[in-house]
Structure formats: C-alpha cells, structure tokens
Amino acid sequence: MTSRGLEQLxxxxxxxxxxxxxxxxxxxxxxxxxxxxPSAEIIYQRLHKKLPTIAIDTVYRTLxxxxxxxxxxxxxxxxxxTLFDTNLDIHHHFICTRCxxxxxxxxxxxxxxxxxxxxxxxxxIQSRHLEMLxxxxxxxxxxxxxx
Amino acid sequence: MTSRGLEQLxxxxxxxxxxxxxxxxxxxxxxxxxxxxPSAEIIYQRLHKKLPTIAIDTVYRTLxxxxxxxxxxxxxxxxxxTLFDTNLDIHHHFICTRCxxxxxxxxxxxxxxxxxxxxxxxxxIQSRHLEMLxxxxxxxxxxxxxx
DNA sequence: GTTAATGCAAACGGTTTGCAGGGGT
DNA sequence: ACCCCTGCAAACCGTTTGCATTAAC
Numbered sequence: 001m002t003s004r005g006l007e008q009l010x011x012x013x014x015x016x017x018x019x020x021x022x023x024x025x026x027x028x029x030x031x032x033x034x035x036x037x038p039s040a041e042i043i044y045q046r047l048h049k050k051l052p053t054i055a056i057d058t059v060y061r062t063l064x065x066x067x068x069x070x071x072x073x074x075x076x077x078x079x080x081x082t083l084f085d086t087n088l089d090i091h092h093h094f095i096c097t098r099c100x101x102x103x104x105x106x107x108x109x110x111x112x113x114x115x116x117x118x119x120x121x122x123x124x125i126q127s128r129h130l131e132m133l134x135x136x137x138x139x140x141x142x143x144x145x146x147x
Numbered sequence: 148m149t150s151r152g153l154e155q156l157x158x159x160x161x162x163x164x165x166x167x168x169x170x171x172x173x174x175x176x177x178x179x180x181x182x183x184x185p186s187a188e189i190i191y192q193r194l195h196k197k198l199p200t201i202a203i204d205t206v207y208r209t210l211x212x213x214x215x216x217x218x219x220x221x222x223x224x225x226x227x228x229t230l231f232d233t234n235l236d237i238h239h240h241f242i243c244t245r246c247x248x249x250x251x252x253x254x255x256x257x258x259x260x261x262x263x264x265x266x267x268x269x270x271x272i273q274s275r276h277l278e279m280l281x282x283x284x285x286x287x288x289x290x291x292x293x294x
Numbered sequence: 295g296t297t298a299a300t301g302c303a304a305a306c307g308g309t310t311t312g313c314a315g316g317g318g319t
Numbered sequence: 320a321c322c323c324c325t326g327c328a329a330a331c332c333g334t335t336t337g338c339a340t341t342a343a344c
Contacts, residue, residue: 019343021299041333055301060334062299076223079309081333094269107263115279116254122241123283130277132262136270166318166323188308202326207309226334228308300341310331317324 006032012069026051027062028071037075037083037102077102077131092129096136105132152179159216173198174209175218184222184230184249224249224278239276243283252279 009028013020030047031038038046044059063084066072075083077095083102092105107130115125135143156175160167177194178185185193191206210231213219222230224242230249239252254277262272282290 019298021343023300039333053301056333057302057335058300074226076226079221079223079229082226094266094272096270097273103269105263105266105269107266109263110257110260113257116252116256119241119252119254119279121284122250122252123243123281123285123287125241125279125281126244127281128277128279130275132266132272132275134270134272134274137268138270140270168318168324170325186308200326203308204310204327205325208324211310296344298341298343300339302338302340304335304337306333306335308332308334311329313327313329315325315327317322319321319323 009071012071016069018065023051023054023058024062024065026054027059028066031066031072031084031086034086037085039081039083041081043084075102092131094132094134094136096139097133098135098139101136101138103136105130156218159218163216165212170198170201170205171209171212173201174206175213178213178219178231178233181233184232186228186230188228190231222249239278241279241281241283243286244280245282245286248283248285250283252277 006025006028009025010020013024026047027043030043034043040056040059040063043063044054044056047054047059063072067074067084070088071086073085073088075085075093077083077093078097078100080100087104089106090108090111092107092110094103094105095101110130111128115128119125153172153175156172157167160171173194174190177190181190187203187206187210190210191201191203194201194206210219214221214231217235218233220232220235222232222240224230224240225244225247227247234251236253237255237258239254239257241250241252242248243250257277258275262275266272
C-alpha cells in the first residue's frame with residue numbers, strides 16, 4: 001500500500017459511491033502502515049487500541065470492500081486464515097513453512113517470460129503468482145542454536 | 148497418483164507401522180482414479196456409493212495420513228475448501244477464476260531456472276509453485292454464446 | 295432526512311476432536 | 320488379545336449474515 005495516501009481513499013469512495021466512514025479510514029490507515037501480510041484478526045487486534053468499539057465483522061466487510069476497490073489483494077496460503085496483501089505491485093512470495101512468515105519477492109524477468117504453449121491453450125491467463133516454500137534464515141539459525 | 152499401485156500402499160503402511168484398513172484402501176483406490184483435484188467432500192461423495200457407511204471425518208483423517216506419507220499434496224486455492232493433488236510430479240496450476248477448475252501445467256524450463264539472488268538470501272527454498280489465474284476456454288466459449 | 299454502514303449476536307461451513315465400539319495385526 | 324482406526328456427535332474457528340441502531344451524505 002505504498003505511495004498512496006488518505007486522499008486517494010476519499011476519491012475512491014466518492015467514485016464508488018460509498019461512504020468514507022471513520023472505520024474505513026482507520027482500517028485504511030492501518031493497512032498503509034503495514035509492511036507484513038496481516039489477517040483480518042491481526043488488523044482487528046492492532047486497531048482495537050485506537051478504536052475499542054470496532055467489531056471484527058466490520059474489519060471483514062471493509063477488507064472485502066477494499067478488495068473490490070482493488071486496494072488490497074487476498075492471499076490464500078497454507079491452510080490458514082486469509083491474509084491481505086497491501087502491495088499492489090507485481091510480485092511473488094516466499095513462505096516460511098516453519099514460522100509461516102510471508103515475504104515479497106520481485107522477479108521482473110520472470111514476469112516478462114513467455115508461458116509454455118500448453119498453458120496458453122488452456123484459456124486466457126490474467127495473472128501469475130509464484131509461491132516459494134522454504135525455511136527462512138531466522139528459523140534456520142534458531143535450528144542451529146538448538147544443536 | 149499415476150504410476151503407483153495398491154502394492155505400494157501396503158508397503159507404505161507397513162513401513163509407517165499403520166494398518167491397511169478397508170477405508171484407507173478404498174480412498175487410495177479412489178485417488179488413483181482421480182484425474183482432477185478433488186476436495187475431501189467430493190472424495191466422500193464418490194466413495195459413498197461403494198462404501199455407504201464411511202464417514203467424512205475418516206476421509207479427512209485418511210487424507211491427512213496420506214499427506215504425511217507423501218501420497219497427496221494439499222492445495223489451498225482461492226478461499227475454497229482444501230483440494231488434494233494426487234499428481235506428485237513437479238508441476239504447476241492453471242486456475243479458472245470463473246468455474247474454479249484446476250489444471251496441471253508442466254514447465255521444466257522454469258523448474259530449472261535460477262531464482263533471483265534476493266530470494267536465495269531469504270532462506271532455504273524447498274519448492275516453488277506457480278499459480279496462473281485466468282478464464283478457461285470452456286468458460287470463454289460460454290461467454291461468447293451469451294452475446 | 296435518507297440511505298448505507300456499523301455493532302451485536304447468531305448462523306454458517308469446512309474441518310477437527312473425544313469417545314466408545316469394531317476391525318486389523 | 321492388543322490397540323489402532325472408525326463412526327458418531329459435538330466442538331471448533333474463521334468468516335458471513337440478519338437485524339436494529341447509528342452515522343455519513
């Protein structure tokens with residue numbers, strides 16, 4: 001959600017004909033400052049300090065709205081709760097199978113690469129997303145310390 | 148689940164020290180004949196004709212066991228129920244966002260390709276999985292017919 | 295003032311678990 | 320005979336929905 005400001009939210013709400021409520025603004029602000037890939041639950045917890053009356057279903061509803069507006073993208077990784085990606089640039093993900101951390105990966109050469117012919121025959125491809133599973137350095141070093 | 152037979156299941160159960168029950172055998176047999184990516188529910192429904200007394204939780208438990216044995220692989224796609232992949236060869240997926248069909252894609256050149264340096268620095272990568280989202284030809288032609 | 299959005303609570307759906315009885319070794 | 324596995328039912332947990340109230344326009 002880099003390089004976007006609160007002004008843009010106002011504009012987007014206007015264009016979409018929906019109201020710019022206090023909750024939407026605060027959830028947007030929270031997403032702006034998120035560098036990770038938070039779940040609805042995590043966003044709710046972080047927001048709860050500032051907005052003690054906010055309900056978890058409002059967070060879900062707002063994230064669904066933001067998804068429709070193209071402000072966030074849903075991630076379905078492992079069997080966990082849905083994560084929300086605020087980075088709209090074309091990118092991919094490294095996922096630590098141990099601590100479940102998700103990190104963004106940029107690989108422009110791959111994004112430009114032609115797909116195999118067999119794939120093109122299956123239908124019209126709209127996007128490609130690469131998931132790399134492994135163990136992150138943090139977990140690897142923890143493992144060494146245990147030995 | 149190509150190129151594997153029931154003999155292998157017997158061997159695997161023996162090695163793992165678990166029992167080769169009627170249910171496990173039938174679920175394995177069902178998976179052998181699956182060319183798609185069925186959910187636990189679908190496997191349950193298909194099996195119900197042959198084994199009317201089988202319970203859905205047995206299907207879940209058995210699939211979890213098979214996952215541990217490396218006989219199937221879980222797929223977490225869109226926000227749906229978990230799908231089970233019986234194809235253990237290295238491959239990727241084309242996913243139709245309209246009808247939610249999942250098709251296997253082989254791309255050996257990509258499997259051999261070096262990852263960007265930044266990725267290697269994040270940790271030890273164990274596998275990579277590519278998801279291509281789009282509209283399948285079947286859905287595309289349905290769309291044309293509607294016009 | 296009108297209408298859409300929120301908060302609350304209850305429902306939902308896929309998946310998991312505790313337990314007692316049954317089947318494989 | 321032993322004990323793991325199954326079937327049944329109930330719990331579980333993330334997410335969604337119905338409804339009355341509240342707040343944005």
